[in-house]
Amino acid sequence: xxxxxxxxxxxxxxxxxxxxxxxxxxxxxxxxxxxxxxxxxxxxxxxxxxxxxxxxxxxxxxxxxxxxxxxxxxxxxxxxxxxxxxxxxxxxxxxxxxxxxxxxxxxxxxxxxxxxxxxxxxxxxxxxxxxxxxxxxxxxxxxxxxxxxxxxxxxxxxxxxxxxxxxxxxxxxxxxxxxxxxxxxxxxxxxxxxxxxxxxxxxxxxxxxxxxxxxxxxxxxxxxxxxxxxxxxxxxxxxxxxxxxxxxxxxxxxxxxxxxxxxxxxxxxxxxxxxxxxxxxxxxxxxxxxxxxxxxxxxxxxxxxxxxxxxxxxxxxxxxxxxxxxxxxxxxxxxxxxxxxxxxxxxxxxxxxxxxxxxxxxxxxxxxxxxxxxxxxxxxxxxxxxxxxxxxxxxxxxxxxxxxxxxxxxxxxxxxxxxxxxxxxxxxxxxxxxxxxxxxxxxxxxxxxxxxxxxxxxxxxxxxxx
Numbered sequence: 001x002x003x004x005x006x007x008x009x010x011x012x013x014x015x016x017x018x019x020x021x022x023x024x025x026x027x028x029x030x031x032x033x034x035x036x037x038x039x040x041x042x043x044x045x046x047x048x049x050x051x052x053x054x055x056x057x058x059x060x061x062x063x064x065x066x067x068x069x070x071x072x073x074x075x076x077x078x079x080x081x082x083x084x085x086x087x088x089x090x091x092x093x094x095x096x097x098x099x100x101x102x103x104x105x106x107x108x109x110x111x112x113x114x115x116x117x118x119x120x121x122x123x124x125x126x127x128x129x130x131x132x133x134x135x136x137x138x139x140x141x142x143x144x145x146x147x148x149x150x151x152x153x154x155x156x157x158x159x160x161x162x163x164x165x166x167x168x169x170x171x172x173x174x175x176x177x178x179x180x181x182x183x184x185x186x187x188x189x190x191x192x193x194x195x196x197x198x199x200x201x202x203x204x205x206x207x208x209x210x211x212x213x214x215x216x217x218x219x220x221x222x223x224x225x226x227x228x229x230x231x232x233x234x235x236x237x238x239x240x241x242x243x244x245x246x247x248x249x250x251x252x253x254x255x256x257x258x259x260x261x262x263x264x265x266x267x268x269x270x271x272x273x274x275x276x277x278x279x280x281x282x283x284x285x286x287x288x289x290x291x292x293x294x295x296x297x298x299x300x301x302x303x304x305x306x307x308x309x310x311x312x313x314x315x316x317x318x319x320x321x322x323x324x325x326x327x328x329x330x331x332x333x334x335x336x337x338x339x340x341x342x343x344x345x346x347x348x349x350x351x352x353x354x355x356x357x358x359x360x361x362x363x364x365x366x367x368x369x370x371x372x373x374x375x376x377x378x379x380x381x382x383x384x385x386x387x388x389x390x391x392x393x394x395x396x397x398x399x400x401x402x403x404x405x406x407x408x409x410x411x412x413x414x415x416x417x418x419x420x421x422x423x424x425x426x427x428x429x430x431x432x433x434x435x436x437x438x439x440x441x442x443x444x445x446x447x448x449x450x451x452x453x454x455x456x457x458x459x460x461x462x463x464x465x466x
Contacts, residue, residue: 047175047315048360049401049449050368052305052349053150053166055186055318056342058325059142061335061378061388063087064118065343066131066395067412068100069380083416084380088117090332095340112406118339122347125354127406128365130398130464134410134420136435137376140390142326145375149396150318151189152442152456162455164188164199165371165442166316171197172451175315178266182208182308184301185320199318205270205295205304212267269311272303283307287348298322298345306352310364321345325374329385335378346372350399365400371445372397373438380417393419396441402448402466409464410436427463436461 063069063086071086079085088098096117103123104110111126138154139145147160155161163171164187170180171193181188181199188199202208272280272289287303289295295303298321308314322342327335353364360367373396378388393412409427411420421433424440439456446453447460 044178044312045176046310046312046359046364046367047177048367049173049315050309050364051166051169051316051445051449052309052368052370053186053316053318054342054346054370054372055146055149055320056325056339056372056374057146057320057323058327058338058374059145059376059378059390060325060339060374060394061118062116062133062393062395062412062417063378063380064116064332064336064339066113066115066119066397067133067377067417068114068116071099079381082414084414085382087332087382090382091117091336092331093333093336096333096336109406113408118336119343120340120347122343122350125347125350125399128350128354128399129405130403130407130409132396132398132409132436132441132461132464134412134422134436135394135396135441136419136437137392137394138437140376140392142375145394147187149373149375149438149441150187152439160187160189161191162189163191163193163197164318165445166199166318167193167197168446168455169316169449169451170199173315173449177312177315179308179314181316181318182314183318184208184304186318188318199316205300208304209267209270212270266311266313269307269313270304272300286352287345298341299348302345302349302352306349306356309353309368310356325378328383328387328389330387332382332386335388346370353400368400369402369445369448370397370399371441372399373441377417391417393417396438398441398445398464402445404464404466407464409461424459424461425463427461 069084069086071088074082074084074086076085098117100114100116101119101123102111102114103126105124108127111123113126113129113131115123137145137148139148141158143158144155147155150164151160151162152165153162166181166183167188167190174196179200180196183199183201185203188201190198200211202211268277271277272283272295273292274280283289283303287299289300289303294300301319301321305317305319308317322338322345324338325335350365350370353368356364358364358367374394377391377394379391383389410422411429412418413420419435421430421435422428423430423433424436439458440461443453443456443458444460444464446456448465453460
């Protein structure tokens with residue numbers, strides 16, 4: 001069995017062009033094959049509005065992140081009453097404060113958002129943030145919660161319904177970038193748009209390089225040769241009939257799309273460790289990329305997102321930024337460390353976008369919407385094994401273009417951190433009001449770009465729209 005190498009300069013083992021072109025075709029016909037994309041223009045220019053969907057895999061502890069509690073009020077002595085135990089004193093690491101963080105930065109003023117100790121330096125960007133608390137995830141299942149937030153529709157069983165939000169955005173906006181949407185180790189769905197709206201699905205950066213880099217390998221299959229030579233063959237009436245809106249036409253279009261993508265040398269933009277490329281020195285410095293392990297880490301993933309947006313390669317990137325959060329056992333430090341790696345990488349990404357001018361004016365964060373989510377939260381009480389279990393109520397972070405900033409919408413309960421009920425038109429707590437669900441967040445993201453959100457069947461949270 002042939003093993004794949006993953007070093008920076010490794011040439012693809014197989015026929016990259018054919019596989020990528022087939023990926024274009026498969027995404028249109030089958031809807032579930034990796035390597036899906038659509039090339040619409042040869043000129044590279046950043047999209048006027050960019051989107052990043054950041055997934056923290058495993059179910060995050062909101063007490064450590066975006067829904068903290070004061071440990072002086074929610075003490076161990078009152079845990080039987082409040083059913084909340086922050087446990088910050090159990091982290092036992094000087095890098096993490098033992099209470100919520102409320103930044104106060106000269107020129108920005110005091111934050112209206114309090115943060116859990118795992119958020120770290122990302123909290124300094126509070127002036128770009130809206131935090132939504134008290135979201136009812138309606139599930140304790142990983143796959144269900146994950147797919148619910150990807151699409152804004154509750155799955156049937158564990159099967160996703162509807163299109164991914166990135167697909168919905170690309171389907172409506174039709175951006176003129178080589179690869180409209182990239183899904184990095186995240187599922188993607190398309191139930192109503194043509195193939196151009198499909199995401200290019202990759203499991204890691206090497207997959208992205210493999211897709212973008214032309215291959216010099218010779219074909220070793222007569223079938224493959226025939227497929228690549230498909231357009232040059234005489235077309236009979238029977239073949240034309242099959243080609244009309246069928247596999248022939250689809251393959252031909254996909255081949256053209258992949259040829260355009262590979263002709264632009266886009267893979268060089270992601271070769272962060274290549275010292276012969278002068279522009280990579282800045283990327284390495286910004287994201288502290290020294291080794292291949294760094295490139296494959298959260299920091300390298302964040303650098304990949306920034307590069308795709310800033311180079312005008314993609315409009316939407318959906319990324320599994322960090323994991324290791326399904327920690328039912330062990331110390332609070334384990335979960336805090338795992339979250340911190342993701343938040344530190346996200347901080348580097350936001351700092352990069354915030355300090356990089358956008359061709360249309362302002363900086364990239366002025367033109368970028370970021371949504372950060374997980375499939376659910378962890379229980380506010382610590383279990384007998386020193387960990388936290390699955391919990392219905394969660395939070396989400398929205399940053400950048402389209403939203404009011406330094407704002408909190410919603411609240412979880414002070415007993416057991418239960419989902420709150422609100423007048424969703426105003427955000428005011430209302431015992432006779434409604435829960436916030438993931439579809440409200442998705443509708444708000446779409447409305448922030450003045451896109452049609454009717455597919456969500458709910459109204460956006462208008463009080464947080466800019």
